[in-house]
Amino acid sequence: MKKYVLIISICFMLIIAAIFYCLWVFNPRAIFERKVNYKLPDSAEIINKSYSFNYDSLEMKIRFNNDDYSKVVDGIENFAQENLNKMRIDNNEEMFNCRTFCKWWDEEKEEAIFAYDAYKQGRWGAKTRTVAVLITQSDEGQYFLHIYY
Numbered sequence: 001m002k003k004y005v006l007i008i009s010i011c012f013m014l015i016i017a018a019i020f021y022c023l024w025v026f027n028p029r030a031i032f033e034r035k036v037n038y039k040l041p042d043s044a045e046i047i048n049k050s051y052s053f054n055y056d057s058l059e060m061k062i063r064f065n066n067d068d069y070s071k072v073v074d075g076i077e078n079f080a081q082e083n084l085n086k087m088r089i090d091n092n093e094e095m096f097n098c099r100t101f102c103k104w105w106d107e108e109k110e111e112a113i114f115a116y117d118a119y120k121q122g123r124w125g126a127k128t129r130t131v132a133v134l135i136t137q138s139d140e141g142q143y144f145l146h147i148y149y
Contacts (some may be wrong), residue, residue, distance in 0.1 A: 026051065033059050038075035041068040047144070048104045057129070061104040062145040067117050069143055073114065076133055076145065084116035084131060095107040101148035110136035110144060 025031075028049045029049040033039050035058060048061040064072050080086065087095060089112045097117040098105065105112075119128050134146040 003058050004024065011122075026053070028058075032054075032060060032062075032136060032147070036075070036147070038079055038080045040064075040075075041071055043068055044072070045144075055129075058147065058149045059101070059103070060145075060147050061102075062147075066141070066143070072143070072145055073135065076114070076116070077134065080116045080133065083120070084118045084133060087115040087117055088118040089113070089115060096147070097130055098134045101130055102134050102146035105134060105136060105146050106138075108136050112136050113143075 014108060020097070028046050028051065029040055031051055040062065044062050044064040047062060047064070048059075049065050050059040050090060051057065087098070089095070098112070098115050099107070112134060114133075116131075116133040117129045120131055131147065132148040136144045136146065138144065
């Protein structure tokens with residue numbers, strides 16, 4: 001009887017551990033933090049998200065307030081220094097990656113403030129991926145971080 005209780009207990013603990021692992025692996029904040037190496041402020045709210053495990057592809061739209069503006073900009077600029085190219089905002093050609101890949105950007109209501117892009121090696125080595133990061137401000141004064149990675 002003790003043997004069965006022990007086996008059932010071990011199975012139960014493994015199931016609980018697997019659930020917590022999956023919650024961590026597929027948690028949008030955790031994915032963002034792993035990719036960008038930056039922890040979002042607690043007040044930042046994920047508006048839209050999409051993640052493909054097979055392609056390790058993340059797309060997010062995050063709302064943050066004026067108090068967190070400098071923290072978010074500093075975090076993204078630290079990430080961008082090593083990984084991304086800064087784009088000029090007023091040149092439509094250079095904004096191509098943001099317009100194409102940041103599909104939740106409402107260009108009529110949100111003004112671009114900072115934009116970065118890069119072409120990086122994909123998860124499986126052979127495929128190149130596009131990275132686009134965009135910080136916008138809406139007509140109402142709200143800030144948004146768009147990321148496609």
